[in-house]
Amino acid sequence: MTAPDLQTFVGELEQRGWLHRVRVEVDPVLEISEITDRVTKAGGPALLF
Numbered sequence: 001m002t003a004p005d006l007q008t009f010v011g012e013l014e015q016r017g018w019l020h021r022v023r024v025e026v027d028p029v030l031e032i033s034e035i036t037d038r039v040t041k042a043g044g045p046a047l048l049f
Contacts, residue, residue, distance in 0.1 A: 020047055028049075
C-alpha cells in the first residue's frame with residue numbers, strides 16, 4: 001500500500017478497518033493505556049487518539 005501523504009495513508013488504514021480514531025476525550029495518564037491494552041488483547045485495530 002502506497003500513499004502520497006500521511007493523511008491519505010491514515011484514511012486508507014481506516015477504510016480497511018486496521019485503524020480506529022478515538023474521537024472522545026480521554027485521560028492520557030489513566031485511560032489511554034487501559035483502552036489500548038484491552039483493544040490489543042482482543043485483536044482489535046490500531047488506535048489513533
